[in-house]
Amino acid sequence: MKKLTDRALNLAQTKGASYADIRIIDLETQSIAVKNGIVEGISLDTSQGFGVRVIADGAWGFASSSRLEPEEVDRVTALAVQIAKASALVKGEEIDLGPPEVHRHTYRTPVELDPFQVSLEQKIDLLLACDEAMHRTKGLAVAEGNMLFIRERQTFASTEGSFIEQEIIETGAGLVATAVSEDEVQKRSYPNSFGRHQGTAGYEFVERYDLLDNAQRLGEEAVALLSARQCPSGVTTLVMGPTQLALQVHESCGHPTELDRVLGTEASYAGTSFLTPEKLGSFRYGSEIVNITADATVPGGLGTFGYDDEGAPAQRTPLVKDGIFVGYLTSRETASRFGQRSNGTMRADGWSNIPLIRMTNINLEPGDWELDDLIADTDDGIYMEMNKSWSIDDKRLNFQFGTETAYEIKKGKRGDLLKNATYASMTPKFWASCDAICNEEYWDVWGTPNCGKGQPSQSAHVGHGASPARFRNIQVGVMRSS
C-alpha cells in the first residue's frame, strides 16, 4: 500500500501540487432485510478504490477511481492536479491549511464480537422471530427488520508525512411495524427511526438492544396509534424522548455549526447557517443547562474514529457551553481562517468523494433529572418520541418535526396516546426554553446513518448523545388535518 501512496504523492508534487493526500479504502458490507416473514434481501457488497486530493496553483482538485493499479494511480493523480489548475481559473483566497498534521498510527474500532464472524443464519433467525412477534398484533400491515454490518479499511497518506491506517467496524439493526387503516398509516420503530440504530461496534451492539423483547410491543403500539386521538394544536410543554432529541440536535445544532456551511460553501444545496462568525463566544444559543459537545472519541458512537479524512486526530470539542455558542466543527482550511487547528471533522463518503466537514457525535450532555420526576413535575404537556418527519429552513432556524408516538401529560401523569404529533419552533427560542434534562442513566449515543450533504451528495454516519429533556411553550399539532 505504501508503494502506491508514495507513487501518488510523489507524482502530485512533480506535477506541481503544493499539497496532496491519498485515501485508499476497502469496504465490505453485509445487509439483511426481512419483511412480513420473508427474507426480501441479503446482500454482500464490496467496494474498493482510492481518491487523491491536491492543492495546485492555490486551488483544490480531487479525482478518484475504483481501479487500484499503479497506472491508474498515475492517471488519477495527474487528473487531480489538472482539475486543481482549472479551479484556479476562478480562484478565491490562497488556501492555508495551517500547521502540518503529521501522524503515523493505526486505529481499529474495538469490538467484542466481529459481526462478520456471526453466522447469517443466526441473524436471519433473529429477524424472523422479531417479524413473527410484531405480527402477533391483529391488524398490523407490515413488519420489517434489518441488519447492516460494515468493515471499512482505510489508508491515509499525505505529502506532510502522515501515514494512518484505520479499520472502522459498524453494526446496525432495527425493526419497523406499520399499521394501516382507511385514513391512517402509523408506524413504530425500534431502537431508532430511519430503519435502524447503528454504532461503531461489533455484534454485541445487536444483542444490547434486545430486538426480540421489543418486537411485540412495537406491533401493538403501531396498531394502537390508528385509533389514538389526534395530537391537539396549541402551545404547551414538550417533553422529548432521546431519539427525537438526537434528531433535534442533528438538525438544529450539528448542521449549523459546520464551519464550511457557515462560510457559504453549501449555499447552493442545503443552505447556510444562522450561527455566523460574529456570534461565536457570545450568542445565547440555549438556556444555561444546554451543553452540546462534538465528541469523536465516545466509545461506540456512529461518529467515532481515530483520525478524520485529512489526518487530524479525533477530538472532543464544546459547541455550546452553558447555553452560549462557543465552537464550530472545523477542517484544517476553515480552522486556519480563525487562527485555530482543525478539530478533526473532515470526512468523506467512501473513497470516491472529497472530505467535507461532517458531524462526529454531537451530544447534548446529560442533566440531573430522573424521567419519572420530570413527568411528575410537568402539570400539562405532551411527551413525543421517535422521529417520523423533519424539515428545517436553509439557515437552520425555522423547523417542524413530527414523531411516531406521543402521549399527553396531565397533572404529572401519563395520559392518552396521541397520533400524528408535530411541533415547530425557531432554533434559539426552542433551546432557550429547555428547563430540564435527564441524567446519564437515560443517555445513549443514537446513530444517524443517513446524513446528507454536499454535491455530489454524500451520506455520512454520525451519532448524537441525548437523554429526555423538557421544553416550555412550544407550538404543537401543526399538521393541518383535512
Added chain:
Amino acid sequence: MLGESKVRERIERILSLSKADQTEVVFIRESEQLTRFANSYIHQNIAKEDVELRVRVVVGKKIGIASTNDLRDAALQRVVESAMTVASFQHTNPDFISLPEPQPIEEIDGFAESTAACTPERRAQAAKSICVPSREQGLNASGAFATRSFEYAVGNSLGLFAYYPTTLADLRTVIMSDTGSGYAAASSLDVGDIDAESLGREAIDKAVRSRNPVDISPGEYTVILEEYAVNALMAYLAYMGFGATAVQEGRSFMAGKFGEKVTGENISIWDDGLDPTNLPMPFDFEGVPKQRVDLIKKGVAMGAVYDSYTAGREEGKKSTGHALPAPNTFGPFPWNMAMEPGTETKQEMLASTEKGLWVTRLHYVRPVHPLKTIITGMTRDGTFLIEDGELVAPVKNLRFTQSILEALSDVQMIGRETRMGREAFMENLIGGTRAPALKIGRFTFTSATEF
C-alpha cells in the same frame, strides 16, 4: 466507456460461472465530474469513476445477492460465490415468480459525446460566467456544474440482455445578496444545452428583486408555483404513493382509489421512460422495457408502477419496467414523470391574481402524512407578494404544511412551458420530473422564518 461488447463479455462470464437456477447481472458504470463554486469562486472540483456489478442468483425460490466494483476475473468468480453463499442461507420467498424473460427494448440515443468529454476547464468557464457578473453586482454566486456519463446493462440467464450508455449535464446556481437570493437550474443529456450565462442571469435577477424582504403572516394564500416548486411536489407524490409496493400495502393515497377522482380534472401525470425531453432510460434494473404509465389522468387515479416482484403478487399484472436495483424493500418507482402543461404563461397567471404569493422553489420537503399527501417544507430563493396582478415586494420565507392532492384539486391555471427537475433523492437515477408552473387557489403556510 467500456463499450457494449466488453460489458456483455463480463456479464456472460458471470452467467457462465453461476450454477444457480436463474442468475441476473446488473452492470452500472459511472464517470462523474463536478465543479462546485461558492462565494463566487471554485472551492471544490472533482472527478470520480466507479463500476458496480450486482449479481442476483435464484436457487429454487431462494435469492442471494452480492456486488463488487472489481471487474477482474478472480473478483467475478468471488462475487458469484458470495451470491450463492447468501442464497444457501436464504429462506424461500413464495412471492418470487421468476426473473424477467427477454423483451424487445426500444433503441434510444441518449449519449452526448460533448458531455462525456467535457473538461474541467469548460466547467470552470461556465462557473466564471456566473461568478463574474454576480461579483459585479455585489452578489455572491454559488452552484454546482456536473457532467456525468453512464453505462447501464442488465443480463440474465433467460437470455435477456439490455445495454444503454447515456450522459447527463446538470447546472444549479443560487445567487445571494445580503438579504435575498435567487435560483436557476437546468439538466440535459447534452452539455451544449446548458446555457450557464442565461441561468446566471435568471438567478441574479431573482436575487436582486429579493432584496429586503418584508414580513408576511402565515395563512392561506393563492400561490403561483414556478416549475421548480411543482417538480418537488411531483417527486414527493411519487415517493409517497405511485409505486406498487405502497399501493399493495395500503400505504399509498392511490390504494383503493383507482378509477376515482383524486385531483382536479385539469391534472394529468404520467411516467414515460422513453420521453426524449426527460432524460430517457429505456429499461429498468431488471432489464424490463419501460412502459408509459398513466398515473393520474384528467384527475382520476389510473395506475401505479410495477417491477416483476410486485407484478407477481397480482394476477395478470406485468412489470411496467420500474424496478430499482435489488435488493430493495421500497419497491418500484417512476423516475421519468411529467405533468401535462396548460395554455397560460406565468405573466398571465400573475396578471390574474388579486392577492397571493409567488414561489420560486421549495426547500427541505418532507412527508408528514403520506396517506393524505400532506407535506411540509420551506419556500426559498425568491418568494414575492402579489397584489393586483403585480409583484409588489419580496417576502421572508414561509413554511407550508399542505396536502398535495388538495392543492392539485384547486389548480386554476397551468403553465404552457415545462422545466425539468431532479429532486436530491433522485440524483442517482437517470430521469427526473417535468412540470409546468401552477396557479393554485389555496395553499397553507403555517409559519415564517427570519429571512
